Amino acid sequence: MSQPYKKKLIEVAIPLEAINAASAREKSIRHGHPSTLHLWWARRPLAACRAVLFAQLVDDPSSCVDELMADPKLRARAEAELPGRVAAWEKSKASAQGAAANAPEPTLEDVAVEIERKRLFAIIEDLVKWENSTNEEVLERARAEIRRSCGGVLPPVYDPFSGGGSIPLEAQRLGLPAYGSDLNPVAVMIGKAMIEIPPKFKDMPPIHPGIKERSFYRNAEGLAEDVKYYGEWMREKAWERIGHLYPQVDLPKEFGGGKATVIAWIWARTVPSPDPAFSDVQVPIASSFVLGSKPGKEAWVEPIVDKQTKKVRFRVRRGGTKAELAVAKDGNKVGRGNFVCPLSSAAIDVDYVRAQAQAGRLGAQLMAIVAEGPRGRIYVDSDDAHATLALSVRAEWKPEGRVPAPSHDVDRLPMYGMPLWGDAFTQRQLSILNTMIGLLSELRQQVMEDAKDTKLHLDEAGLADGGIGAAAYADAICVFMSFAINRSADRGSTICTWDSSPKMEALRNTFARQALPMTWDYAEGNPFSSATGNFLNNVEWVLRVIEKLMPSSPGRVVQHDAQTVEFPDGAVISTDPPYYDNIGYSDLSDFFFSWMRPALRTIYPSLFGILATPKNEELVATPYRHGGKKAAEDFFLLGMRKAIGNMAARTGSEYPAAIYYAFKQSEVAQEGISSTGWATFLQAVVEAGYAVVGTWPMRTEMANRMIASGTNALANSVVLVCRKKEVSAEVITRAEFIRALKRELPPAIAELQAANIAPADMPQSAIGPGMGVYSRYRAVLEADDSAMTVKTALQLINAELDEYLGGIQGEFDADTRFAITWFEQNGMGKGDFGVADSLARARGIAVDSVKHAGIVESAAGKVRLLKRDELDPDWAPEEDGHLTVWECLQHLVRLHERTGLSHDSAALLKRLGPQAEAVKDLAYCLYDIAANKRREASEATVYNALIADWSELSQMAATVSLEGRNRQMRFEV
Known part of the structure; x- marks a missing residue:
């Protein structure tokens, strides 16, 4: 079937590990990070949002082959690299090992596409780094690629569940018209503060009468300086009125x-x-x-x-x-x-x-x-x-x-x-918050008075009326002060406790987690001190975010439900809907709404004219609100189907939609990838008229945490890549669906392995091509003519993945296949020699062969696999006359465990030569056995960690010289 559109990068490949690494690192960024402007729950990392938006809009090179081949420099480079690629393919084919062994012979066009894709990957890898988030050179390079793929006309991006505003903010950073909407007024206010207000006062100097901090102001730097000045003004006024309460x-x-x-x-x-x-x-x-x-x-x-x-x-x-x-x-x-x-x-x-x-x-x-x-x-x-x-x-x-x-x-x-x-709150805490809110009206008048001596227009239209003059600017300062007040509430309730840990000895905030637990001993902070949580400190958190904002395009965030909101023409959908029962956003946000309402009611009367945030319409499956778990799930499914159906019906087909799904870790750990929440969400997506053409697992935990804790944390979220389902979509049977899965899923999984998708993320990643098969049809019929559910489809997809990983075993040497089966049955424990002998004979070898290979110990009628620290420390792959994939992997894992991404690990990988791809395949197999069949998390972790580092290890290996001393290097650490 011919494609009516060009495939975008996100539908084919993205540098997932680089994106995940940047997303994880972002958790350690504090000052200046937009998440610190105002608390919101379960925000997506900015690095991930930025990368996904870029990949949604930029053409995949496979859609532009004719253009690539017309580029003489690119063609010449492809011609130069083709012989090496063919030679590597032939070597892999000859070894009959590794996923690459089944790949077709590379063509000149394939090489050109790969070169161009790597170039785009390099742009993303630069783009996701936190230090480049305000780097105009890096950002402009990304914008240029977007303009080239979009015919010079940048499409608007819309997030109908904008929440904390991460997606619209990153769209604006990339120069795209940014739009968002949310039902919750607190979320709407956060979005307005980040993407709607700053562009109105872009490049404007501060208006305060004090000494200016610089001679030239870019972006929102002037606004940030005024927030600092008037924050100090508010602090002084508050001290005059209630300073006596803080002796x-x-x-x-x-x-x-x-x-x-x-x-x-x-x-x-x-x-x-x-x-x-x-x-x-x-x-x-x-x-x-x-x-x-x-x-x-x-x-x-x-x-x-x-x-x-x-x-x-x-x-x-x-x-x-x-x-x-x-x-x-x-x-x-x-x-x-x-x-x-x-x-x-x-x-x-x-x-x-x-x-x-x-x-x-x-x-x-x-x-x-x-x-x-x-x-x-x-x-x-x-x-x-x-x-x-x-x-x-x-x-x-x-x-x-x-x-x-x-x-x-x-x-x-x-x-x-x-x-x-x-x-x-204590009465004293209430008093300081009341005082600060009461000062806002005086602050607004002071700002307007100070604006008279500036070039700012002295019109009376406020922010809510679209104003861009003195009144609107005074409103803006009040908005940001209300955020500082809300930060003070978070640091100033009786839920706050004293953190006595050696590195802290400071005040904890109210929302130390996504809930409001009762506290028995609590700490009442002094807002006029110089310690954590004081008012000026809260103002500083706010201004540091403002001064780093880059309002390079217009933005708008409104209050609206996602089921009926209207999208601008040509809008690209990128959105992060609420997980169906994970977080009660409206319940929690009322804590802040109760203070934001009196602070901003006169500035945004339509947003804060209500007494509490909307509850009944909120798309969260809350059992106590809907009369039980089943009723709550039905409410969520119906509402999400309407919301996603609205996206599919009111947007074009030129660009794919990106929909984030946040995993509830405990549920997925218990139920697997066909968990209730995941299946319910996917059912809504498919019934809304979308075909799922890709899934990308996003991980935001720090890389070292996974190894240190001995666990294999699941991806925190998955990005669904969706296209509108074809009007002419057919109906097929269950048997036809399974045949299609068997035909299309194995090569897709091989490509994911080639991209070094971590084993822990493989089940979620495989959902993409699997659901691509399922969702492109109008329906898949069961034997009784009922429509197959998404939950059933997920189970079948997972079964095919297991079969694929099991099938890889047939490509390994006989000793390795014996070790795999023994590990699956006994782990690292002992078993009877008779059983081992039968397993070995079934593979055409004897137990002595496996013992000679240095894999097992056989004595006193018992057999066991040797642990990694029992393997020969002087082992060298070039000198091993009985080389096995099992031993190659275990030596590499042992070295990687001890030295990580080191020269020694990279050198060993290079010395494995043609065995390297088979070693990677075995790591996938053993992860699957350890994590899913034996439930040995610590053993699974080491294989997951190795694959997660595989790309970087391979790059390092390419630069390693094995001549001289390195050639004789032994496995000693």
């Missing part, structure tokens, strides 16, 4: 005495003692008494119990024995939500705590004070004056939105007597 503390004489600024007050929640003799006493319940744990500088609080006066007080201790520190680590907690009464030793169980909380009898007691010292933190005894002041504050207002009812396995706030969002 300094007296330092102990051992620290020189005098006064010091408080960093945080450490509180323990209290409940009435369950012992009748002390029922009139509020006793502390704390998860930990540890304040600091730097070796040699340990600090902790010791409860001092006086039963006569019925009081518990605390004193700060420094140092202490290991036993004392071990006791302090757990406070008076004896399990999840269970404590011991310090006065009577009576048990305070979770049900009692919950009942007291719901009855409004939770209190708080000051345990210690953290102060700023000349050489770090100083921990000071609790001070009655400080406690009295804090507990006497009465805020004018608190958010009155209700926290959602308990759901899933997360302890939501109402379980502990906090029915309203405002209940999660």
Whole structure:
């Protein structure tokens, strides 16, 4: 069937490992990263979004063969490389080993396509690096390729589930008109702040009356400087009004005495003692008494119990024995939500705590004070004056939105007597947030007053009305200040705890994870200190993002549901829908909405005129909201089908759509690739009218974490590449579908192996070509004429993958095939000689042959595979007269485990010569056995790690010289 479009790069190949490595590294980037502008959950890495957008728009070289062959330089290079490629193919063919052995003979056109594809890969590899995210030279090179493939007209990109705004932001960075929409007003506001507001004031100098920091301003640098200036203005005004609520503390004489600024007050929640003799006493319940744990500088609080006066007080201790520190680590907690009464030793169980909380009898007691010292933190005894002041504050207002009812396995706030969002804050915390929000109207007037002496238009149209003058600019400053206020709320609730770890000793934020767990001892930070979480620090986080934004094209984000939103003409869809039951975005975002609403209601009345974020329309399968798991799943499937159907119906066919799917790790680990959530999502995609033509697993964990933890983490998400299904699509039977899978899936898997897809990612990657077969038909009919479900199709695809990986075994030498079967049956354990003898004879060899090969030990009627550290340390492949693929792999794995991407590992790979491809195939086979059949995660990890590094090892091997000393190198590490 002729293609009515050119295939794009993302439909054929992408440098997946480079993208994943950059995505993983991005997690360690903090200052300036857009994710730090305002918290949002489950954002896709910017590197992945940038690479996917580029690959969606740029033609794959296989679609432009005539153009490539017309380029004399490229043709000449292809002609020069062709003989070497043919020779390598012939060698692989002769060895009859490796996936490459079944590949057709390369042609001149094949070589030209590969050269050009590598050139595009190099652009992506530069593009995804964090340090290049503001590199105009690198970005312009990418933009030029996009323009060339798009006929000079850059199409708009639309993300109908824009969330934290990663995809529209990266579209804008690539010079593409960027559009997004989301149902959640907090998400919409984040998107507006990143891609809609900055272009209005691009290249504009700051308007503040102070000394300017530079003479020339690019992009949003001027806006960022004004955010800094007016943030300091707000801090000064707030200090004038409520600075007295944050007194300094007296330092102990051992620290020189005098006064010091408080960093945080450490509180323990209290409940009435369950012992009748002390029922009139509020006793502390704390998860930990540890304040600091730097070796040699340990600090902790010791409860001092006086039963006569019925009081518990605390004193700060420094140092202490290991036993004392071990006791302090757990406070008076004896399990999840269970404590011991310090006065009577009576048990305070979770049900009692919950009942007291719901009855409004939770209190708080000051345990210690953290102060700023000349050489770090100083921990000071609790001070009655400080406690009295804090507990006497009465805020004018608190958010009155209700926290959602308990759901899933997360302890939501109402379980502990906090029915309203405002209940999660102390009165002093409420006061500072109220003060900052109250200052916004004064700030807006101040900005407009300062703008009179600048070139900024003095029109009265605000941001919501499309203004670009003084009023709109004042609105913009208020928007970014509201983000700093929300950051202050995240660092300033009673869910915040004190991180006593040696490297931190700082305030944790409210959303340390994607939930709101109850905390028993909490840290109340000082917004006027210089430590983590202070107001100016929160302003700085915001401005560092703004100054790195590159608004090179227009952008717009609106509030709308994805099922009915209208897309601009020619829009390219790239989107990250919510995972069906992973995160309750609206429930969690109400924490921020409750503060954003009073801050921005006058600026964006249509967004913040509601009392809470939309819940019932949100496309998340929340059982408690929809009356059960089945009803929630049906709601999600119907809504997602409508949303994706809207994408397919209202967009063109020139470009493929990219749809991200975020894996719920626990579910996939239990159910495999046909897991309920994955199958449900794919069913919605297929029923909406899309054919899935590719799947690319995206991994965002740090590379070293996988090896260190001894696990094989699944990809965090998969990018589905979709094309509109042909109107003339046929209906086929189950048998015809299986025949098509057997015909088309093996070469596709071989190509994935050739691209060094990690074994852990192979099942998700194989879904692409497999679903490509399934989804291009109108329906696949079962024997009873019912339509085959996606779940069934996924199971069949996985079965074909297993069969393919099993079939590779037939290409290995007999000794290796014996070792594979023995490993599958016994792992590295012993087995009976008789069984081993039967296995060996079935492969035309004897056990002695395998023993002679140096693979097994055979003694006393037992046989076992030799462990890697038992192999011959002086082994050299060139001198091995009984060389096996098994031994080659195990030696390479042993060296890679110890030295990683080293010269020695690369040299050994080169010395394996024609065995190298077979070694890689065996790594895939053994990963599959270890991970899926034997459930030996640590053994699977080493094979996965080797393949993940294979591309770089191969590149290093190409530069290694094996002459002289290196030629005689032994396997010694």
